Amino acid sequence: MTQRVVVYKNLPEDLLAQLKARFEITEVDSVDSDGPFAAAMAQADGVIGGGLSLPSAVLDRASKLRTVATVSAGFDQFDVADLTRRGILLSNTPAALTETVADTVLMLMLMTARRGAELAEYVKAGQWQGSVGPDCYSSDVHGKTLGIVGMGRIGLAVGRRAKHGFGMNVRYHNRSQHPAAEEALQAKWLPLDDLLRECDFVCVLLPLSAETEKRFSMREFALMQKHAFFINAGRGRVVDEAALIAALQNGQIAGAGLDVFENEPLDVASPLLKLPQVVALPHVGSATHQTRYDMAASAVSNLIDALEGRLPEFMVNPQAWKRE
Numbered sequence: 001m002t003q004r005v006v007v008y009k010n011l012p013e014d015l016l017a018q019l020k021a022r023f024e025i026t027e028v029d030s031v032d033s034d035g036p037f038a039a040a041m042a043q044a045d046g047v048i049g050g051g052l053s054l055p056s057a058v059l060d061r062a063s064k065l066r067t068v069a070t071v072s073a074g075f076d077q078f079d080v081a082d083l084t085r086r087g088i089l090l091s092n093t094p095a096a097l098t099e100t101v102a103d104t105v106l107m108l109m110l111m112t113a114r115r116g117a118e119l120a121e122y123v124k125a126g127q128w129q130g131s132v133g134p135d136c137y138s139s140d141v142h143g144k145t146l147g148i149v150g151m152g153r154i155g156l157a158v159g160r161r162a163k164h165g166f167g168m169n170v171r172y173h174n175r176s177q178h179p180a181a182e183e184a185l186q187a188k189w190l191p192l193d194d195l196l197r198e199c200d201f202v203c204v205l206l207p208l209s210a211e212t213e214k215r216f217s218m219r220e221f222a223l224m225q226k227h228a229f230f231i232n233a234g235r236g237r238v239v240d241e242a243a244l245i246a247a248l249q250n251g252q253i254a255g256a257g258l259d260v261f262e263n264e265p266l267d268v269a270s271p272l273l274k275l276p277q278v279v280a281l282p283h284v285g286s287a288t289h290q291t292r293y294d295m296a297a298s299a300v301s302n303l304i305d306a307l308e309g310r311l312p313e314f315m316v317n318p319q320a321w322k323r324e
């Protein structure tokens with residue numbers, strides 16, 4: 001019998017065609033617990049999408065569901081233990097986006113320290129009337145010390161750019177040491193508090209988990225140097241945003257470059273948007289045409305492999321893998 005797949009939100013036409021050639025497809029563009037999405041999921045063998053969530057009421061009815069292919073690297077929107085218990089394999093797309101997210105992180109570092117957005121606005125507003133003085137000066141990036149919290153795929157790609165492109169010294173903090181980063185970047189592992197005290201840039205690339213939620217709070221910002229910049233492209237909820245705002249307002253740190261927020265989209269009334277030393281991006285770490293296509297292609301291939309009995313390349317909970 002033909003297997004059924006729910007496609008959540010758009011996929012590029014050629015990739016959708018690959019799925020249509022193999023499976024019966026239902027396309028949906030919003031998640032619900034008792035509407036068209038839930039009804040389609042009740043019949044589905046697989047589901048694919050970015051920004052997808054799976055309410056337990058939907059999973060309770062989805063008795064045939066065997067695999068979920070998220071078009072993202074992060075998977076904090078899923079209860080992985082629950083999926084595993086139900087025997088549902090979750091796959092993700094980490095490799096496709098690594099280099100693009102690393103580019104975004106470097107952009108945030110440069111825009112924040114060199115005041116890129118602020119100074120471009122100054123020119124557009126017609127304020128550039130003569131040679132610039134100290135009010136337009138900014139901070140160097142090259143040669144400074146970068147602390148990466150969450151030295152994984154993206155952290156390593158950021159570290160390479162920082163070390164080899166900008167001559168930065170790289171420090172990092174993970175639960176375990178990362179020998180490849182130590183060898184390739186002469187990166188030094190530090191306890192988190194030491195990293196915060198020592199670094200000119202603190203760059204967070206942690207996944208969101210029970211362990212990392214609100215890892216950065218008043219205490220952590222107080223440990224940072226006053227001239228240091230805080231960059232977050234991991235997940236917003238890893239940071240206590242109110243504490244970050246206070247640290248910026250009180251001059252405890254020099255600035256912040258943020259691609260992710262506690263609540264997204266960021267409320268236009270957020271105090272973050274009133275601070276000139278903050279660069280806020282709309283969660284676009286991986287958002288280039290090519291990378292978004294590559295992520296979708298990776299997710300499609302994960303889904304097809306899982307439903308056709310082959311081991312997908314990227315599995316979050318391989319213990320749920322069951323060969324039919």
Ligand SMILES: NC(=O)C1=CN([C@@H]2O[C@H](COP(=O)(O)OP(=O)(O)OC[C@H]3O[C@@H](n4cnc5c(N)ncnc54)[C@H](OP(=O)(O)O)[C@@H]3O)[C@@H](O)[C@H]2O)C=CC1
Nearest residue numbers: 073074150151152153154174175176207211233234285286
């Ligand atoms: N802004 C954006 O658009 C994007 C954001 N992301 C975010 O970036 C995150 C990282 O992606 P990626 O580099 O591919 O993931 P990886 O899994 O390769 O790296 C994550 C690193 O974090 C470390 N880590 C995990 N938990 C902890 C902890 N409790 N304390 C200290 N270190 C920890 C891990 O090391 P160890 O296990 O040794 O602790 C690991 O090396 C994603 O989970 C996602 O949230 C990803 C893509 C795009």
Ligand SMILES: O=CC(=O)O
Nearest residue numbers: 071072073074286
């Ligand atoms: O935040 C994006 C992701 O792919 O994870």
